[in-house]
Amino acid sequence: MPGKILVVDDEPAIRAMVRFALKQADFTCIEAADAEQAQTLVLKDLPDLILLDWMLPGVSGVDYARRLRRERLTQNVPIIMLTARADEDDKVRALGTGADDFMTKPFSPRELVARVKAILRRIAPMASGDVVAVADLILDPSTHKVLAGDEHLSLGPTEFRLLHFFMTHTERVHSRERVLDAVWGSNAYIDERTVDVHIRRLRRALMASGYDRYVQTVRGVGYRFSGDG
Amino acid sequence: MPGKILVVDDEPAIRAMVRFALKQADFTCIEAADAEQAQTLVLKDLPDLILLDWMLPGVSGVDYARRLRRERLTQNVPIIMLTARADEDDKVRALGTGADDFMTKPFSPRELVARVKAILRRIAPMASGDVVAVADLILDPSTHKVLAGDEHLSLGPTEFRLLHFFMTHTERVHSRERVLDAVWGSNAYIDERTVDVHIRRLRRALMASGYDRYVQTVRGVGYRFSGDG
DNA sequence: TTGCGTCTGACACAAAAGCGTCATACTGTT
């Protein structure tokens, strides 16, 4: 279950093709025909990546991309622009909006999937679906298992995501706010103290294998996942 | 990898290329120039996969694909559509017929083989007819029997297919949606909770032999069939 | 066709697991 992808295009045919391709590759796909619909979906469940048509009825794809970049919620969601023609000017402008990549129609499903995966690996390591390992701690999103050495340890969904986040973003301090954004999906009205509780639960689960010491408190700032003290 | 593949294309040159590529990869290849011939071969010896040209003299590839999907015998045989141009509309329509993939000419032998293998991997572990075994649990599709140790256990058709799916796709977590696709067929309008019910029935059947613990719930995600907890 | 038994999917309710918040205890800093 690598990731959730929002497709914004007014042509149902394109959406159908994209949906098919993404589904084949095990992505979850949500769809919108215009910017307004898209925004509703974005607020409802924040996607991991957005495929955005350059030309849209109403608010254009370019304008919508700018807006997505301005707003805090979507600031870090990668965007791939879809355009009808390979026009250099368009390309420059598209990248100017903050798009992460750019594809000209027609494109093959294979190419689409390849690019999506590339972007996700680069920008959203959590959504790539790859096995993550830190020392002897191994987390496998595809089986949803976590191994510490050869011990299999069981985590609740939230602790699993939390550990996944930490393991894909090691060595850095993350504020509670950031953790909430990454693990809870950023539009949650949740008390920051709640992070503490889940940190506690995660530590407890890791305790048996000693990996709890990887989950480090940085007083006044947040938490860090790191091998050395 | 076992496999008999039917190529339906009116151009002998294409057929020759495909035949060559498939033979190299150890597939058996049978050929037809039109839908009528194809149908004769299908009835004589059911192929594991069909490569079907989009444009055929007489009954078009699209229509023939629909027919293959309608008929019981061929309902589950994967189809790869071959189209002349990368026309988005064609692609979409091809997928609408129930094709599992499509390729635009010209394609390389390598690409062909890769796609064929991909499809067979995805669909065939269950369709191969091979006996599947996990620990002492043995499922034989040809006799439709399941043995746990030396106990013979009886399952309903759906539970049988469900177990078959699990045994050919162990270790991974499968969302209910995915399970529905694989076990019920990808065009079933079925409540996701129904999966739970059949999981229950399967577990109950496996209970006597203790294999019910292999059927694991991954909360918030789906189910997994796995030896270790 | 009719009748019979099995299989199925939906539903409703029960049970379980997970979640977020809070109050309180604790720890490090100044």
Next chain:
DNA sequence: AACAGTATGACGCTTTTGTGTCAGACGCAA
């Protein structure tokens, strides 16, 4: 010591899953 930030256990609530039941579909036999 006083303060601010953090850790932790408990608790009420929500979401998700488990399970029994039932009406209808289906296959089969007469």
